[in-house]
Amino acid sequence: MWPVSIFFILSGMASAFEPSFFSSVETINREIAPTTLYELSPNPVFYQTMHLNDYLYYQTSFSDIENHFKRTYDPEEEREYQAYFYAFKNLNERSSIAASAAYLRTEQTDVQGSIEKHFYEQYISCIDSSQADIKYDGPQLWALYNYRLFDRLLVGLKLDYGVERGLEDVYTQCESIIRNFFLSFGLGYQSINQSFSIGTFGKYYNRQTKLESVKETSDAQVTTFFGYHAYVEENPGSTIRKNDDLNGYEFGLQAERRDLLINGFSIQLAGSLAGRENNVTVGSVSQPRARGYWVREGLKITGALVFYPQNSFGGIQTSIDYRRYDDWIKSGNFDVIIIENNTSSGKVGAKLFVNPAGWLQCAISGEYEQIQDDYREYIEPFSYKKERLNRNASIEFKIRPNIISAIRLKGGFSNNEPYFYWDTDEYHVRRINGQNIALGYERLFLFGTMGLSFKIEKWRPVLVNINDSVVELTMENINSFGIELYYQK
Amino acid sequence: MVKKTIIPILALLLWVFSGCFNQAPEVYDGDLTIRIYVEYEEQPLANAPVTIYTYDYNFESLTDTTDSSGVVEFENLSWAQYSTYSRGLIPVPSVNNPGYLDTLFLSGALSLEISNDSTHLATAIITDTLEVIAVGTDPGIKINEIYSSGPPNRLFWFYDQFYELYNSSDDTLYLDGMIFCRMGSGLANVTYIFQFPGTPLTGQQYPIAPDSFVVVAMDAIDCRTIISTSIDLSDAEYEFRNSLDYADFDNPNAFNLDNLETGNTLDFMVGLTGDVVLIADGSDLDYTDGIDLESVVDCVEWSSSSTHIKEIEDALDSGCGGVGISRYSGYSIERISPGFDTNNSTTDFQNRSTPTPGYQYTGE
Numbered sequence: 125m126w127p128v129s130i131f132f133i134l135s136g137m138a139s140a141f142e143p144s145f146f147s148s149v150e151t152i153n154r155e156i157a158p159t160t161l162y163e164l165s166p167n168p169v170f171y172q173t174m175h176l177n178d179y180l181y182y183q184t185s186f187s188d189i190e191n192h193f194k195r196t197y198d199p200e201e202e203r204e205y206q207a208y209f210y211a212f213k214n215l216n217e218r219s220s221i222a223a224s225a226a227y228l229r230t231e232q233t234d235v236q237g238s239i240e241k242h243f244y245e246q247y248i249s250c251i252d253s254s255q256a257d258i259k260y261d262g263p264q265l266w267a268l269y270n271y272r273l274f275d276r277l278l279v280g281l282k283l284d285y286g287v288e289r290g291l292e293d294v295y296t297q298c299e300s301i302i303r304n305f306f307l308s309f310g311l312g313y314q315s316i317n318q319s320f321s322i323g324t325f326g327k328y329y330n331r332q333t334k335l336e337s338v339k340e341t342s343d344a345q346v347t348t349f350f351g352y353h354a355y356v357e358e359n360p361g362s363t364i365r366k367n368d369d370l371n372g373y374e375f376g377l378q379a380e381r382r383d384l385l386i387n388g389f390s391i392q393l394a395g396s397l398a399g400r401e402n403n404v405t406v407g408s409v410s411q412p413r414a415r416g417y418w419v420r421e422g423l424k425i426t427g428a429l430v431f432y433p434q435n436s437f438g439g440i441q442t443s444i445d446y447r448r449y450d451d452w453i454k455s456g457n458f459d460v461i462i463i464e465n466n467t468s469s470g471k472v473g474a475k476l477f478v479n480p481a482g483w484l485q486c487a488i489s490g491e492y493e494q495i496q497d498d499y500r501e502y503i504e505p506f507s508y509k510k511e512r513l514n515r516n517a518s519i520e521f522k523i524r525p526n527i528i529s530a531i532r533l534k535g536g537f538s539n540n541e542p543y544f545y546w547d548t549d550e551y552h553v554r555r556i557n558g559q560n561i562a563l564g565y566e567r568l569f570l571f572g573t574m575g576l577s578f579k580i581e582k583w584r585p586v587l588v589n590i591n592d593s594v595v596e597l598t599m600e601n602i603n604s605f606g607i608e609l610y611y612q613k
Numbered sequence: 614m615v616k617k618t619i620i621p622i623l624a625l626l627l628w629v630f631s632g633c634f635n636q637a638p639e640v641y642d643g644d645l646t647i648r649i650y651v652e653y654e655e656q657p658l659a660n661a662p663v664t665i666y667t668y669d670y671n672f673e674s675l676t677d678t679t680d681s682s683g684v685v686e687f688e689n690l691s692w693a694q695y696s697t698y699s700r701g702l703i704p705v706p707s708v709n710n711p712g713y714l715d716t717l718f719l720s721g722a723l724s725l726e727i728s729n730d731s732t733h734l735a736t737a738i739i740t741d742t743l744e745v746i747a748v749g750t751d752p753g754i755k756i757n758e759i760y761s762s763g764p765p766n767r768l769f770w771f772y773d774q775f776y777e778l779y780n781s782s783d784d785t786l787y788l789d790g791m792i793f794c795r796m797g798s799g800l801a802n803v804t805y806i807f808q809f810p811g812t813p814l815t816g817q818q819y820p821i822a823p824d825s826f827v828v829v830a831m832d833a834i835d836c837r838t839i840i841s842t843s844i845d846l847s848d849a850e851y852e853f854r855n856s857l858d859y860a861d862f863d864n865p866n867a868f869n870l871d872n873l874e875t876g877n878t879l880d881f882m883v884g885l886t887g888d889v890v891l892i893a894d895g896s897d898l899d900y901t902d903g904i905d906l907e908s909v910v911d912c913v914e915w916s917s918s919s920t921h922i923k924e925i926e927d928a929l930d931s932g933c934g935g936v937g938i939s940r941y942s943g944y945s946i947e948r949i950s951p952g953f954d955t956n957n958s959t960t961d962f963q964n965r966s967t968p969t970p971g972y973q974y975t976g977e
Contacts, residue, residue, distance in 0.1 A: 339940070340767070342765065342939050342940055342941045342942055343886070343917075343939035343940045343941075343942075345939060350670075354670050354671060354691075355670065355671050356668070356669055356670050356671065357668075357671070357937060359917060359918040359919055359920060359937075360886070360917050360937070360938070360939035360940070362940075399634060401634045401635070411920075413920070417635060419634045419635070419637070421634075452637045454635075454637070454638055455642060455692060457669065457692065457693065457694070457729070458642075458692040458693075458729050458734070459638045459640065459729055459734060460638050460640045460641060460642045460692050460734065461637060461638050461640070461641050461642060462642045464641075502641050502642035502643045502691070503642050503643065503670060503691045504670070504672070504691070505643055
């Protein structure tokens with residue numbers, strides 16, 4: 125399901141319970157600097173490439189997305205409230221530990237057929253007959269431990285655990301319970317001066333999802349979709365439950381060479397192989413019916429060339445990212461393939477860092493992505509084979525008017541080609557233009573640094589009508605607003 | 614040192630994980646062919662309309678006509694559990710006038726056996742024979758409509774259940790002494806047994822004229838006074854009244870069917886989304902050993918579940934109506950035309966969003 129999901133772009137944390145296929149790193153309050161090896165490929169042993177010193181971070185945040193250009197089963201509005209705590213500590217010369225605890229509340233309003241949190245991210249997904257508001261609550265925890273076994277050999281372990289519960293406000297009062305668990309184990313080699321690093325990690329993850337619709341008076345009526353066109357009306361019943369058991373693995377390699385040939389020039393290269401299986405059953409609690417078995421396997425290769433000499437006026441980073449997913453879904457009733465998908469994407473990006481004065485840091489970046497989709501449904505024949513282009517650019521400033529305060533300013537725009545399930549044929553939508561701007565202020569106190577930031581994002585679908593004239597759908601924007609307050613030390 | 618350590622580990626991990634998941638099937642959906650042979654009195658039947666349908670997906674039913682060999686074929690279907698029926702006015706060789714054709718209303722239904730075995734998947738062709746019979750060869754009193762789901766309400770109220778009987782014969786028939794039963798699993802298990810007034814077999818006090826309906830209500834009252842979304846049953850000709858239940862409502866204008874079961878103090882209630890009911894001529898009143906097959910006049914099984922496992926013997930009802938009806942939806946099931954009976958409720962009945970006590974549904 126590689127196609128761009130604007131919701132996932134907007135709300136990274138909301139997807140925390142829908143694990144991304146390839147591991148990704150949540151960066152907090154990131155400085156203007158080149159990508160680290162851990163961000164490129166999250167091997168626990170290289171966590172210290174992000175943080176060298178002890179670090180403490182508290183954050184509360186709120187974001188709101190109004191979606192006037194919604195798909196049928198998207199919420200009209202989505203609000204998120206988050207409290208986040210993060211700490212990193214070097215225990216001694218050989219070992220370090222990091223841990224995080226977050227509590228997230230997500231409120232979705234006016235969700236039609238409100239069972240799935242993200243209907244379009246699943247190939248086998250359910251709706252019921254209600255239109256309702258849903259609240260999701262849940263804590264997420266992770267902990268990481270690194271140990272330098274010998275001078276050059278490192279081992280690391282990361283553990284993630286999260287539970288989330290969602291409850292719909294009207295009958296069929298659907299309840300969702302999601303529990304996920306990740307375990308990563310990494311091994312790495314790092315030269316004494318840290319100019320050369322190579323490592324590997326393995327990750328196992330497991331997620332159990334239960335979505336349950338219960339009757340009030342009339343029976344719960346649930347529909348299960350197989351892809352986006354074929355569906356089955358489940359037998360009405362007092363309780364209809366969807367079970368989705370996911371097991372997956374990822375196996376990655378990464379290497380970095382710093383100060384290659386000249387000071388400040390480094391190469392990063394990483395690759396991952398990943399696979400996962402979903403087993404989905406739907407039906408009454410006592411007699412669930414097999415609805416499908418979904419396997420996704422994929423490959424990711426990323427790399428970066430960075431030239432960023434220390435104490436210089438700037439630098440440059442170029443990056444590449446190639447991903448490929450192969451999906452197949454087997455019918456729950458017969459040993460036949462009902463959906464198949466092959467998606468590959470290639471992305472190149474460049475980022476220019478300019479530090480003209482000690483009080484000013486600046487970065488300009490741009491990315492160009494080409495995605496090839498080949499999606500097929502066989503139950504009710506449907507095929508979508510297309511090449512899509514996405515582009516984005518941004519500019520970012522960090523200004524220090526004095527030694528105790530800093531102002532952050534970031535703006536950008538994007539131009540994405542939507543996937544077919546955005547009803548693009550019906551509306552003749554060809555592209556979605558996005559703009560975003562973020563403004564932050566932070567101040568150093570005796571007890572640490574406090575900061576406040578705001579973010580506004582807007583997406584506009586672009587129509588091409590029969591005369592080939594281009595029109596922006598100003599009334600059907602997707603608008604997002606976010607605010608966060610943080611403390612770090 | 615690094616290469617010697619890491620490369621074997623990578624190879625081992627790849628080997629371990631590569632076999633984690635099931636293998637992909639070799640067959641793609643959408644290549645199924647169903648071939649139906651239609652026979653009438655063991656002879657191939659040409660020009661018969663055949664319809665196939667499934668509850669597994671949201672597909673429209675497909676209809677085609679048999680060729681001169683009595684065969685019809687549906688291609689490029691998705692793999693699912695299908696049922697098929699043939700129903701309509703079809704010309705067949707005349708028995709009385711050899712060489713001529715008689716046009717008869719024929720009907721038949723069949724659930725296709727489609728298993729997940731490799732033979733089916735490899736050939737992707739399912740073949741079966743559908744036998745049709747002439748409708749109206751067994752006229753009589755039929756259970757024409759059943760309403761059990763309850764009206765839309767938030768009080769769990771469902772006491773407006775009723776059954777509509779229809780006389781599909783050309784003669785006046787009599788309900789005297791007949792029994793009305795709710796069945797358990799099979800003909801041997803009687804859950805409730807109530808009896809019409811009068812003497813079984815010989816009585817002629819409670820007639821039902823040709824081509825007419827009578828309504829048998831749980832209670833013959835205007836249920837709209839209790840639940841506004843319910844129906845008016847105050848004109849029902851018959852009602853169930855258990856004389857062991859002193860609180861059971863009794864409408865003096867309606868004839869009573871009384872309980873025969875020792876110790877049963879309940880009214881005649883059936884499952885909201887599924888059950889089996891039958892009417893029998895009353896010659897066998899000993900319910901403890903079940904009901905004699907020969908005495909059964911009509912029997913209907915219904916269930917909201919498409920995967921329902923049949924309760925009653927196929928000889929009485931080889932199908933099951935009411936698939937998809939939910940509790941408190943106000944839906945009933947009714948024969949597609951008055952008295953239409955092929956002993957297969959799957960095809961004989963249709964779901965109705967509005968119950969029609971005492972008359973046949975004529976359209977939205």
